[in-house]
Amino acid sequence: MEYNFKNIEKKWQKKWEEKKVFEVNENSKKKKYYVLEQFPYPSGSGLHVGHSFVYTIGDIYSRFKILQGFNVLHPMGYDSLGLPAENAAIKEGISPKKYTNTSIKNFIKQQKALGLSYDWSRLFWTHDSEYYKWDQWIFLKMFEKNLAYKKDSAVNWCSKCKTVLANEQVHNGKCWRHEDTEVDVKHLNQWYLKITDYAEELANFETVKEWPSLIKKLQKNWIGKSFGTEIIFEINKKKWPIFTTRPDTIYGVTFMVVSAQHPKLLDLVTDERKKEVKKFIGKLSSVSQEDIDKLDKEGVFTGSYAINPINNEKIPVYAGNFVVADYGSGMVMAVPAHDQRDFEFAKKYDIGIKQVIDGKITNSKAYVGQGNLINSESFNGLKNQEAIESITKWLEEKRLGKKTVNYRLRDWLISRQRYWGTPIPIIHCEKCGPVPVPEQDLPVKLPEKIEFGKGNPLEKAESWIKTKCPRCKGEAKRETDTMDTFVNSSWYHLRFVDPKNSKKIFDINKANYWAPMDIYIGGKEHACMHDIYIRFYHKFLRDLGLVKTDEPAVKLFVQGMIHGEDGNKMSKSLGNVVDPLNVIKKYGSDALRIFLVSVASPESNFNWSDKGVQGTYKFVNKVFKFFEKVKISKSSPKVESKINKAIKEITLDIENFKYNLAIIKIRSVLESIFEEKTISKKNAESFIKLLAPFAPHISEELWSKLGNKNLIILDKWPREDEKKINDKFEKEDEMILKLKSDINNIKGILNKEQTKVYVYVMPKEVEIYKNIEGINLFAVNDKEKYDPQNKSKKAKPGKPGIYLE
RNA sequence: GCGGGGGUGCCGGAGUGGUCAAACGGGCUGGACUUAAGAUCCAGUAGCUUAGUGCUUACGCAGGUUCGAACCCUGUCCCCCGCACCA
Secondary structure (H helix, E strand, C coil): CCCCHHHHHHHHHHHHHHCCCCCCCCCCCCCEEEEEECCCCCCCCCCCHHHHHHHHHHHHHHHHHHHCCCEEECCCEECCCCHHHHHHHHHHCCCHHHHHHHHHHHHHHHHHHCCCCCCHHHCEECCCHHHHHHHHHHHHHHHHCCCEEEEEEEEEEECCCCEEECHHHEECCEECCCCCCECEEEEEEEEEECHHHHHHHHCCCHHHCCCCHHHHHHHHHHHCCEEEEEEEEEECCEEEEEEECCHHHHHHCCEEEEECCCCCHHHHCCHHHHHHHHHHHHHHHCCCHHHHHHCCCCEEEEEEEEECCCCCCEEEEEEECCCCCCCCCCEEEECHHHCHHHHHHHHHHCCCCCCCECCCCCCCCCCCCCCEECCCHHHCCCEHHHHHHHHHHHHHHCCCEEEEEECCCCCEECEECCCCCCECCEEEECCCEEEECCHHHCCCCCCCCCCCCCCCHHHHCHHHHEEECCCCCCEEEECCCEECHHHHCCCHHHHCCCCCCCCCCCCHHHHHHHCCEEEEEECHHHCCCHHHHHHHHHHHHHHCCCCCCCCCEEEEEECCCEECCCCCECCHHHCCCCCHHHHHHHHCHHHHHHHHHHCCCCCCCEECCHHHHHHHHHHHHHHHHHHHHCEECCCCHHHHHHHHHHHHHHHHHHHCCCHHHHHHHHHHHHHHHCCCCEECHHHHHHHHHHHCCCCHHHHHHHHHHCCCCCCHHHCCCCCCCHHHCCHHHHHHHHHHHHHHHHHHHHHHHHCCCCCCEEEEECHHHHHHHCCCCCCEEEECCCCCCCCCCCHHHHCECCECEEEEC
8 A cells, every 4th residue: 555644644633633632731640741842923924844843853752751651731822922923914904913813823734734742722822812911910010029110221223123122132233133224222211121130040050950051151141240349439429339340450540431321421421511422422323333333432521520439539530432331330440551441542532541450561452461469559469369359348348349240131121112012001190100000900902903104003092092090090091112022922831831711820730730841942042032031031920929940941952943955044035945834745744754853963953955855755655665564473583672772772862852863773673674574563563653753643554553543642652671682683684784795895806797606604603694595505514515616714703705606 | 352163975964982984864876677767676985905805094284192082182274153342
């Protein structure tokens, strides 16, 4: 019979669905296991093969764990709020909701074609108000705890997205969605989440030991914890704390620089300097972000002076373009002798340079190395490393400073001036200020009737905006900003444990049963965005008492990228995008799945190859063919050994995500058992099971053909029988291969048609070689043997003598 | 500048101290089958050498440790990626 993958795949997908084999609950005696792939953003162009790759990786693991006897939660949902949907909808002239729903339907169809083991009963999408209601609920909890707040600041604005962006969404001064669009700086009043309150905990990677070191390093870098000293300088009788990692150079401070974007900058500017400073600020705001990055260090004197607490020296305060407004206190103490940036600034504006560490300062370079202190009064002679300690101690005693820690991480700007996002549940009342929407009034639903045009459509939805203040019942207006799409995905892993709950965000007991995810699979690009946000939210929900674990996921698996056949990133413009549905149509989902994980290890990048899929297709066919012809009765000891060894090794390979190696071993087993006439039922079943996580459809088919009434996925993962593994068989195989290759070799050398092959072996080895076709086999001690050139003398154990004629 | 990853055959990619001229896949060459193509099967695919052998050269480059290195150490070149004026 032909291997008809189309019928086979449909048939078993239907069976799985009918029997609800992937639907799970908490009332199981089995141990729980939670597998999740990062849910997709449903776009109109549908799934591409990169998606298929991620889901296949997760699915193989999930099925493997099911077979191993775990109670496996493997859900799927859609991250459906966000800008691309809104933009695409506008372009097509339909509502974002309609656009999104269509996309989701399409995604589901494609995912089902892949045969993924999802518990579809838990499906949800984030644009469902029953979902984003809980985004709003979390926001209110954060608001209550002062973790959600609104502030004025310089923010990144993308002119294409027509909204502000979080720090994490600016890559190289460009928008993360628009590589060609520089972000502009605007001063706006925006909502933030105080993720920095969790910076300390997020910078601790002990709790995510099993995450890839790459991700941990990227996050560490991003969070940027640095130890230093906060020193209080006095300016115009007001105290200004300054963060520095080099308090040892405090005697070398010759000026201060406050960020040109600092909200309190103008407070520092004297009347006579106002004009100059404003001119400077104006100049900065008229150039693009990229140009600012390229600019020299520039600044302008504010007219104010600071008092250096260590020696009461009067120091001029400048406003500068190179100081970051929201790092530390937005002002630095400048030590031109020992910091290159300060050095350049001082040279440019002709400010004094005072050396306080012994070392060589040149005409163009500050001395930033180690050394002993000079020009530092009672601290002279100290090694600068020691001076960091002692000067900090001195300041602490005088209450002029303290040891402190600073983070590069900024608070998360979540305001977006767009429609297709979760409305921020705040009502602005002239009398009461910003008032949270009462919990019972949630969700604040997105209005359906809106007009797209210029700016945020919500701002023009007047009947939606107009409301009553929950506090004073007076006239009030709704907040029109929506939340960043990353908010929705920051806690979805917990909603999956109880997705239909309309009373609570989720049931605590269910969360504590399933959380944390045992394995979370996704892309590297989220290292400093989603992968940090989800940790932050999880910790916040923990602090609300809703979940006990500190981290969302025990293990994070980062998959590689699939590039086009030409080696380029898949993109429409290059025309190298591969649609998984087309592949499935041609070769079936089993062949696709195997191909995706067999080219390289799942964490590395690889190129799509049509030939490659053809190759795996042939392999699947061969499996089918083998079971068509083999008789189920007994296995030879060799087959027993091969199968049992494969079970042992493949179990480990899958456990460690070495899918590619597992496939190689399965192939090699098939190769070595292919010529067998019979095989035991047990061995046959084990082989099929080893294949089952990778090629679930054909496995079910072959399993049922063996007469099994249950589903293979509901059966048990095989266990090796160590006693049956015998390396003797491997060696014998090698001996036979070697003999064959020797014969070929000799044939090649003789370069003539040799038709008769005589082989002389040790009497004990006759058994091993007796089944080789096309040879005349003799034991060396056989007196009747034909051996005109006395080649039997060359025979040694494991190495027969050969004569050709 | 700081941080990370990597350089293996025609290609993708295994391999982290001996069993490596290097798994597996792809490509290519030759052969079998076929009217032919495809599929399938067999053989070959660093060089020289040889009745099944032996030798040489090979894992970016140059050294070192070791009885022994693709694998450990040092230096060096190249590629990719992340952060980038964070005080």
